[in-house]
Amino acid sequence: MTKDECKKLVVDIIADIAPDEDLSHLKPEVRLRDQLQLDSMDFLDIVMELRKRHGIEVPEADYIQLASLDSCADYLTPKFNALAAKT
Amino acid sequence: MPQDWLKGVDDYYDVVVIGSGLAGLTGANCLAKCGHKVLLLEHHYQLGGLATWFTRKGGHIFDISLHGFPVGMIKSARKYWSQEIADSIVQLKGIRFVNPQFDLTTTFDRADFTRLLIERFKVPAGTVERFFTDLRAMNFYDHNPETTGGMLERYFPGRDDVKRFLMEPIAYANGSSLDDPAITYGIVFSNFMSSGVYTFRGGTDLLIKKMAGELRRNGVEFRKRVMVEKVLVDATTGSRQVTGVVANGRTIRCGAVLSNANIKGTIFKLAGEENFAPEFVAQARAVRINTSSCQVYLGIRKGESIPHIGDLIFVSDSVGFTTDELVDFHTTSRTFSVYYPETRPGSERYTVVCSLNARYDDWNRLSAEEYQREKDRIIEESIACLERFVPGVRTRIDWAEAATPRTIEHYTRHWMGTSFGTKFEGLKVSMDLPAQLAGLYHAGSVGLIMSGWLGTINYGVITANNIDKYLFGQKRGAAAPTEEPACAKL
Numbered sequence: 001m002t003k004d005e006c007k008k009l010v011v012d013i014i015a016d017i018a019p020d021e022d023l024s025h026l027k028p029e030v031r032l033r034d035q036l037q038l039d040s041m042d043f044l045d046i047v048m049e050l051r052k053r054h055g056i057e058v059p060e061a062d063y064i065q066l067a068s069l070d071s072c073a074d075y076l077t078p079k080f081n082a083l084a085a086k087t
Numbered sequence: 088m089p090q091d092w093l094k095g096v097d098d099y100y101d102v103v104v105i106g107s108g109l110a111g112l113t114g115a116n117c118l119a120k121c122g123h124k125v126l127l128l129e130h131h132y133q134l135g136g137l138a139t140w141f142t143r144k145g146g147h148i149f150d151i152s153l154h155g156f157p158v159g160m161i162k163s164a165r166k167y168w169s170q171e172i173a174d175s176i177v178q179l180k181g182i183r184f185v186n187p188q189f190d191l192t193t194t195f196d197r198a199d200f201t202r203l204l205i206e207r208f209k210v211p212a213g214t215v216e217r218f219f220t221d222l223r224a225m226n227f228y229d230h231n232p233e234t235t236g237g238m239l240e241r242y243f244p245g246r247d248d249v250k251r252f253l254m255e256p257i258a259y260a261n262g263s264s265l266d267d268p269a270i271t272y273g274i275v276f277s278n279f280m281s282s283g284v285y286t287f288r289g290g291t292d293l294l295i296k297k298m299a300g301e302l303r304r305n306g307v308e309f310r311k312r313v314m315v316e317k318v319l320v321d322a323t324t325g326s327r328q329v330t331g332v333v334a335n336g337r338t339i340r341c342g343a344v345l346s347n348a349n350i351k352g353t354i355f356k357l358a359g360e361e362n363f364a365p366e367f368v369a370q371a372r373a374v375r376i377n378t379s380s381c382q383v384y385l386g387i388r389k390g391e392s393i394p395h396i397g398d399l400i401f402v403s404d405s406v407g408f409t410t411d412e413l414v415d416f417h418t419t420s421r422t423f424s425v426y427y428p429e430t431r432p433g434s435e436r437y438t439v440v441c442s443l444n445a446r447y448d449d450w451n452r453l454s455a456e457e458y459q460r461e462k463d464r465i466i467e468e469s470i471a472c473l474e475r476f477v478p479g480v481r482t483r484i485d486w487a488e489a490a491t492p493r494t495i496e497h498y499t500r501h502w503m504g505t506s507f508g509t510k511f512e513g514l515k516v517s518m519d520l521p522a523q524l525a526g527l528y529h530a531g532s533v534g535l536i537m538s539g540w541l542g543t544i545n546y547g548v549i550t551a552n553n554i555d556k557y558l559f560g561q562k563r564g565a566a567a568p569t570e571e572p573a574c575a576k577l
Contacts, residue, residue, distance in 0.1 A: 017166065041545055045166060048552050051559055052121050 001080045003073035009080075010072045013049045017042050028069035050076070055083060092312045093337055100126040100308070101558055103332050103341040105315045105357065108136025108499075109540055110530035111347030112298050113167050113547035114554070118345070119305040121555045126341070127302070127309040128334050134299060134311065136347070136499055137506060137532075138540065140291040143486050147386035148431070149438055150291045151490075154259075154424045155179050155284035155399055156540040163544050172287075172297050179284045179398040184255070186403040186420075188248040195256070196283040208249050218242045219280065225273035227514075227536055235272040236265030251408035255401050259422050259442060261538040262377040262507030264410035271511055271535035278541065284399065290431045318344050318357045318527060327362055329526030342561060343526040343554050347547075349502040350374065350509060350517045353529050363523045371516050377507035377535070378414050379492035381445045383469040386486030387437040393483065396476045399424055416449040421469060423476070441469040447492040447503040462489040508532030521553065528554050 011023055014036070021036050032038055043066060050056040056079050058066065065075035101123035104115045112134065115127045133139055140150050158178075165173035182195040191207065193199045197219055204210045225231070233241075235254065243249040250265070257263055257276055287294045302309055317333040319340075331340035346353040351374060354360065360368045387393060404419035405412045413420050424440045443465065453461060466487050473480050496504030514534025521528050530550035532538045537546040 041163070041166075041548065044549060044552055048117075048121070048555060051555060055559075055563075057556065057559065 001077055001084065003077050006073045006077040006080060007069045009054065010046070010069060010076070013046055013053070017045045026069060031067050032069070033067070054080065056080065092310055093335055096126060096308060096310060096339065099340045100124050101342045102345055102554060103128065103339060104345045104347060105332070106136060106347030106531070107134040107309070108347045108531055108543060109138050110543040110547035110550070111136070111345065112302070113544045114345045114347070114530050114551040115307045116302055116305055117167060117548055117551035118554060119302070119307045123555070123558060125307045126339065127307055128313040128315055129309070129311045130314040130500065131498055132311050134309070135291065135295045137495070138291060138295065143386060143488070145386055145485050146389055146436065147438055147486050148290060148292060149384040149386070149440060150426060151382070153286055153291050154422070154442070155286055157278035158282035158285055159278055159541050160285055160544070163541060167544065167548055168298060168301055172294065175288045176285050177288045179286050181395070181397040182284060183397040183400040184252065185400060186251065187406045188251060188408070192397060194283050195279060197280040200280060204249065208246070208252065210243065210249065214242060222273040223277050225270045227270055227274060229270055231268065231270050233269040234266050235263065235269045238269035238272070247408050254410065255408070258410055258413050258444065259401070261535050262444065263535050267535060268511050274536050275539070288430070288432065315357065320358065320362050320524065322362070327524050329524060342558055343528060345550060345554060346527065346529045347531045348500065349505065349531065350513050350529050350533050351376065351502045352500065358524060358527060367519065367523050374513045374516055375510040376503045376505050377509055379445050379447050379495055379504045380506040381443045381465055381492070382490045383441040383466050384486070384488045385439040385441065385470065385473065385484050387483050388485040389436070391483040393437050393477045393480060395427065396425060400476065402472060414444040414446050416446070418443055421472060423473065439473060441473070445492055447505070450491045450493050462491065465489050508538050509534060511535055521557065526557065
């Protein structure tokens, strides 16, 4: 998986959590919280969806890695690839 | 032979949820949506916990706790229940305060509070702005030792009236006092201030019916009239682990338990203190149970009406403001929640629910005769007070009834009949529970911030996430034995 594909999976999740938000102009390097009306419950939902849809576990100490799309991709892409290698 | 309320229930579930308060219902729904096999058990004949209602002769439907919640409920309802439920949430705009210090109506949001604090209470605009901004920035994990009383004194020194205006509604919302940590006040108050007070159009009965429909659709098995007597624990492997529950005398095995019972009840009655480390037991024992409530339910006769006097009226005859007065046995402070026909469109009915804060001990020590007399007293005092807003209302009331902390204890099994969970320290004990006993989780009214409709719904989701993580780890461990063979541990 590439980082761009990873970003798309994250955006797909956010689209379901925040259906009223326009996600077409998201800046990948800017914190999601600064561009969208996301609160701490929304980030928890992202964590739950990553586990449910993709089998990816994000420990609480790493929640900070989900701050922007770029940091999401840096953190999650290796996890996706490690999981794909196992199966 | 008595009816088997567990008929059709399997012998094993991934999760058993004990209690159907909003945290239990929401946790159950989330876990089922995550693909787990969930059983929810409620001892009462109705779902909802304190989010409940009852009907009485004359066609009355009384809502117990539908007084009003923050706007965040719309988002939580949509995300964790359904768009349809979220779409029925509407704002209540008539919030009134009537006391010897001030008499005013507000929409109970930051803009209107800012206006009132500046124009009516003559507080400098800069102070008001700083107060709201600072509160908004508070986090529950901040180590801030300040009390709410201390914090309010810092912004508004000597202003008893301002403190009343800011604190009184929150004391009714979650049983907090001026002695509780400022952060608990800051979080709850900011939630309300973001956009005012909201309610569910259609009444509690319709909300719970819709939630039950969602549970069914998502595959949650739920049973009423089932009392969970015990959480079963396996201690033979060295580390203790939840293995099931005993409910109505029957053993049901499970991978995890989500207890929506009171946190103290969960530890001391359901699991048993022998399953926890002594330091944790001491911490749990030291958790202070929060205060409770009395309510007076007044039904307006069919065909009669009352004028619009406001949706939520905080009234008091107390000259000064203290949170001790609010919970006094003879308090003159009460909140009227007025339910107009719009509550249940098409019903044409009016009810008034009067809430008072109360202490369990004041009511629990009464003899049967005293208990009846004191219930009659609070009914009479509430009607007399309502007469000030609606002269002659007494003749239009054809049902009057009182509930006390003893009533709450009877219907919810809450420790000491609390209607507001525990003081702040209860949250840490609640969150530390699974580290003490694998597979045991708690969600429900606790720690002041995880209280009220929004707090408990969100706490149900937070706990469901932790349970999902635990079960995910277990299932993955079981599904991939080659990765870490069980024998490798021997």
